[in-house]
Amino acid sequence: MMSELQDLEKNALAELNxxxxxxxxxxxxxxxxxxxxxxxxxxxNIAGLSGDEKPxxxxxxxxxxxxxxAKIDEAIQKQSEKIKEEIVLKEKTxxxxxxxxxxxxxxxxxxxxxxxICSVFASFGFSIVEGPEIxxxxxxxxxxxxxRDHPARDMQDTFxxxxxxxxxxxxxxxxxxxxxxxxxxxxxxxxxKVYRRDSDVSHTPMFHQIEGLMVDKGVTxxxxxxxxxxxxxxxxxxxxxxxxxxxxxxxxxxxAEVDIRCVMCGGNGCRVCGQSGWLEILGSGMVDPAVxxxxxxxxxxxxxxxxxxxLERIAMLKYGISDIRLFFENDIRFLKQF
Numbered sequence: 001m002m003s004e005l006q007d008l009e010k011n012a013l014a015e016l017n018x019x020x021x022x023x024x025x026x027x028x029x030x031x032x033x034x035x036x037x038x039x040x041x042x043x044x045n046i047a048g049l050s051g052d053e054k055p056x057x058x059x060x061x062x063x064x065x066x067x068x069x070a071k072i073d074e075a076i077q078k079q080s081e082k083i084k085e086e087i088v089l090k091e092k093t094x095x096x097x098x099x100x101x102x103x104x105x106x107x108x109x110x111x112x113x114x115x116x117i118c119s120v121f122a123s124f125g126f127s128i129v130e131g132p133e134i135x136x137x138x139x140x141x142x143x144x145x146x147x148r149d150h151p152a153r154d155m156q157d158t159f160x161x162x163x164x165x166x167x168x169x170x171x172x173x174x175x176x177x178x179x180x181x182x183x184x185x186x187x188x189x190x191x192x193k194v195y196r197r198d199s200d201v202s203h204t205p206m207f208h209q210i211e212g213l214m215v216d217k218g219v220t221x222x223x224x225x226x227x228x229x230x231x232x233x234x235x236x237x238x239x240x241x242x243x244x245x246x247x248x249x250x251x252x253x254x255x256a257e258v259d260i261r262c263v264m265c266g267g268n269g270c271r272v273c274g275q276s277g278w279l280e281i282l283g284s285g286m287v288d289p290a291v292x293x294x295x296x297x298x299x300x301x302x303x304x305x306x307x308x309x310x311l312e313r314i315a316m317l318k319y320g321i322s323d324i325r326l327f328f329e330n331d332i333r334f335l336k337q338f
Contacts, residue, residue: 008042020079025072025075025079028068029069039065108327109319109338113314113318114191121231125187126187126212127187127189128191130191135168136164137164143176144250145250150250158197159196159197167195168194171192171194175306176294176295179295184217184304185215185216185217188212189210189211193207194209210309211307212306213305214304215287215303215304216302217302219304223305224305224307225244228258235318240260242258242259252287252288252305254286255284256283256285258280258307259281260278260281260317261278262278263279263320281309281313281314282307285306312324319338
């Protein structure tokens with residue numbers, strides 16, 4: 001029995017020295033010291049010893065159990081420390097290297113322009129309002145004096161979801177919705193995304209518009225001209241030269257396009273302005289009485305003006321950007337310039 005105990009201790013220490021993982025150390029503990037382990041098995045045979053041998057053998061078995069337990073715990077501790085050291089060495093930071101800086105984000109140029117324009121019109125007393133991008137045909141067209149057979153519908157190149165549900169082609173439907181709920185006087189500005197079937201260097205299927213509306217007693221075309229002139233000078237500079245050209249929009253009468261002197265060539269003529277010296281900025285006009293009829297406004301008592309502009313176009317002109325698609329590519333090299 002004594003020789004068996006010595007052989008068992010020798011084998012246990014040999015296995016412990018050969019083990020390299022925590023699982024192997026734990027398996028050795030179970031194999032030798034568990035309830036069905038080898039040391040426990042020897043203790044069960046203690047009855048076969050003489051009276052003098054029993055106390056000595058029991059003492060040696062307990063000493064072996066305590067010794068193996070301590071050695072296994074020590075081996076596990078050393079293995080854990082070794083793993084930690086390896087991780088530290090592997091992930092060690094060289095403090096002599098230059099620091100790694102988190103790059104600051106930038107506000108998208110279209111968002112910058114939107115905020116700037118909203119701020120300007122807020123100073124004029126306009127409220128900022130928004131509406132749904134998926135719109136009823138009624139609000140997008142019919143309530144704006146564009147019936148189903150109107151040729152202006154072809155100009156919009158509309159995305160239809162259903163026969164009477166569309167992706168809005170402008171933010172004017174927001175104005176109709178507000179006029180249904182609010183009686184004059186009112187001054188509102190409606191920014192947001194709009195959708196049309198068009199895609200090239202100056203057009204995208206989704207883009208951003210801002211449209212304004214002012215309705216009150218005695219509002220004239222002179223008020224429209226004064227507000228838009230002040231607005232454009234605040235955006236492009238006090239020396240900005242602009243002109244109003246007669247135009248046509250189904251929901252305004254009379255209507256006018258507003259141009260500014262080309263910001264690229266100063267009016268001398270270039271590729272951007274088509275050698276004309278002028279850049280089209282926005283459309284505007286006095287609200288057509290037919291639109292007032294849809295919202296139960298008395299066109300004999302109230303008059304108003306409306307205008308609309310594309311944010312991407314304003315940003316392109318102000319920042320000298322030649323391709324509208326750059327706004328949607330998320331190229332950090334482009335965005336960090338603004």
